[in-house]
Amino acid sequence: MMQEVLRLQNLQKSFGNVRALKNASLTLKEGEVVALLGDNGAGKSTLIKAISGVFPIDRGDIYVRGEKVSIRSTREAMDLGIETIHQDTSLAPDLSIARNLFLGREPVNLKWLGVFAPLDLAKLRDAASALLKRVGISKKLDADALVSTLSGGERQSIAISRAMQFAAKVIILDEPTNNLGVEETHGVLRFVKEMREAGHSVLLITHNIHHVFEVADRIIVMRRGEIVAEQTVADTDLLTVESLITGADLSALMKRAQ
């Protein structure tokens, strides 16, 4: 039986008078890809930012593997095994691939020197090369190459492999296919499937419903800060999901049109 990895219970978050998150609850199981859908302003970003520790929630509980946790910083989220990959904001373009892969978790010698400790450059490069090989992009990419020289798809692949490398339990992908070409998009979706096979749980935020049907197991729809629907992909179709997102009954409209 698939184990529960992440459970959110009645999360609430307000910004001034705006209730961005009203009462959100969801569960994520091991090796499951869940798509989080919703229009702009539906509360998707607020929800994932709350999980990834960008800001604290006002009310509600978060459980990781059944244990109640509080997430007060991005660091704490990472330590709990929650990795978030934001579109375009995940990598530092002026740093090499290797340095990006280990940013914030640099392997060092003389650990007692704290932030002044020297980087273990050999280990950094070896681990980066091994990782690039494992995810199948070693032929093209050099661990010492600057991220600014990479394409959007390559950057996304680097960010995703970084999340997988740290054996994250939960990987949150925020619009991972935005601004990507067709081939690159397929590369990213292939990655999502690989993540699932490797046992990671994936929370996928996207606007592209076709991608959802290609890779997701379950769909969660948000509207105005609330979760309004939860369906398994096998039991639903594109039109139903679209009407759930907009709140309009599209299938009825279509029938009338016919």
Add this chain to the structure above:
Amino acid sequence: MRSPQFSSFVILVVLLVVFGIADSNFLSPLNISNMMAFLPELGIIALGMTLLLTAGEFDLSVGAVFGLAPVVVMLLVQNAGVDIGVALLAGLLLCIAIGAINGVIVTKIGISSFLVTLSMLLIVRGAALYITQGFPLKSWDQPGFFVTLLAGSFNIGAFRFYTSLWWFIGLSLLAVYILRYAKLGNWISAIGSNRNAAVARGVPADAVKIWLFILTSVLAGLAGMISAFRISAASPVAGTGYELEVIAMVVVGGTALTGGRGTILGTIVGALMLRAIRNGIVLVGVPGLAYNIFVGVIILAMLILHALLQKNAARS
């Protein structure tokens, strides 16, 4: 080798050769000793500024801190009868406070460092002028431990060097180590390159920036003390305009004004270059009042060169 610090280095060598040919005194021991006496004072500030710029911020108050720190130290010694060691400690704490205020306002309130440190420049310079009533103070000229430590001199053959050169060399090595080899350097570059990415990886971006503001301020104060001890005077207007000169050194060396890409070696080259230009231009007979024109033109030419190299690199 198309890295910006390398092209700067080539141009530095060209400049030295041109000045050397144009005026035989340029490479004389006396003139080199002179240049080496001035070099560390701005160079030390430039090291801090390089780290700060790499993290994506800059500090316009360094010139004013350069002036205020020695003035405060000397007032404490001469008017309040405080021991020189204690007075130096007070000066250090003052610099730490100024840097911390800069850093906290920039990171926690979110005002650009340009505006924050511009205001700080006025406050600090104004404070120096007010507490001295605009008059320069006679500096500490009694030989002793601190004077030897900061402004002692020694001869190597025909050359006369100040201990400040050791400070500059030591601090340079430390800065190279931090930026290129230490964990902290990875964080500094990442913060300047993409702050959100760094924060998302758990890098304490605000704390790093605040400490860099403090470091820059302390180095500016140290440079001010070195200068005051060397010339035995503490002037409330010392260091006027240094902030721009220091930033010029840093960017001429190849550090990006927008953050993310910093090079200490480039900054050392930049510091040498601006020193050599200022010195050489006077020696070859450019009228004193015109020489800023030449300095400006050379800086601009360097920056254009860097930009072109960058474009080429991006294309290939």
